[in-house]
Amino acid sequence: MEITWSFVRMLSSLMIAVAAAGCAFRYGQAGSYLQPMAEYGVSYVSGGDSEAGMDAMLAIADRFNVRLTMVDAARGDPLPDAAILVSSQDGRSILHASATGPMFYLRLPTGVYWLAIGYQGWVRTRDIAVDGQALDMTFRLPVRTLEDDWLLCSSPRGNVAVTAVW
Numbered sequence: 001m002e003i004t005w006s007f008v009r010m011l012s013s014l015m016i017a018v019a020a021a022g023c024a025f026r027y028g029q030a031g032s033y034l035q036p037m038a039e040y041g042v043s044y045v046s047g048g049d050s051e052a053g054m055d056a057m058l059a060i061a062d063r064f065n066v067r068l069t070m071v072d073a074a075r076g077d078p079l080p081d082a083a084i085l086v087s088s089q090d091g092r093s094i095l096h097a098s099a100t101g102p103m104f105y106l107r108l109p110t111g112v113y114w115l116a117i118g119y120q121g122w123v124r125t126r127d128i129a130v131d132g133q134a135l136d137m138t139f140r141l142p143v144r145t146l147e148d149d150w151l152l153c154s155s156p157r158g159n160v161a162v163t164a165v166w
Contacts (some may be wrong), residue, residue, distance in 0.1 A: 034060065040094045041109075042086065048103030049080050057103045064105035066128065066135045070117060071102065073140040078102030082141070083118035120144050 034056050036045045045060065047053045048069075061067055070079040079102050086095040089112045097104075108130045116125045119141040128135060 037097070039097065042095045043107040044084075044095065044097060044105060046097070046099040046104045047101040048078065049101035053101055054103065057101070057105065061105065062134075064107045064134075065130060066106040066108055067137070068099075068104040068106075068115075068117070069102055069136075069138045070099065070104070070119065071138060071140055072143045074143065076140075077143075079119055079141060079143065081119070082139075083116075085116040085118070087114040087116075089113065117141065 034045055034047055034053075036043050038044070043064070045057070045064070048057045068084070070082045071077060072079055080099060082099045082102075082104070084095065084097045084099055084104055085093065086106065086108070087093050091114075094113075095106070110130055110132075112127065112129050114125065115128050116123055117139045118124075120143060122142050124139050124141060126137070128137075
């Protein structure tokens with residue numbers, strides 16, 4: 001088969017069209033599942049559980065003044081599904097939500113707040129002051145692995161029993 005310049009141009013055009021359609025599809029997907037929520041006047045959004053999700057979260061980061069990231073304390077791996085609690089200075093709960101990914105962004109009014117992040121029974125707390133500057137915080141939380149939940153025992157006869165430890 002002889003390859004002509006017109007065939008090369010047609011193939012190049014086709015590749016560019018496919019790449020452009022793929023980029024447009026990916027952009028549409030990333031933006032479509034990030035739906036900001038609101039509770040007691042506090043807007044928030046969570047995500048970042050994939051590369052596209054992280055890109056989408058970073059693209060909207062400037063809309064929020066408190067940006068949280070939750071990671072495994074030992075490995076630095078991203079942690080989804082953390083519980084987020086924000087209370088006002090007088091102790092009134094103004095937000096209680098579950099993060100759907102390791103990134104959680106909030107838009108809080110100016111003031112002082114108590115922030116608690118929970119994961120697998122561990123809780124990290126912090127007082128935060130929200131003013132004109134954005135706050136970027138990373139919470140490093142311990143993670144219970146399967147190795148932490150099991151105890152391996154052996155007998156002198158070589159029999160092995162595995163017992164759950166809770």
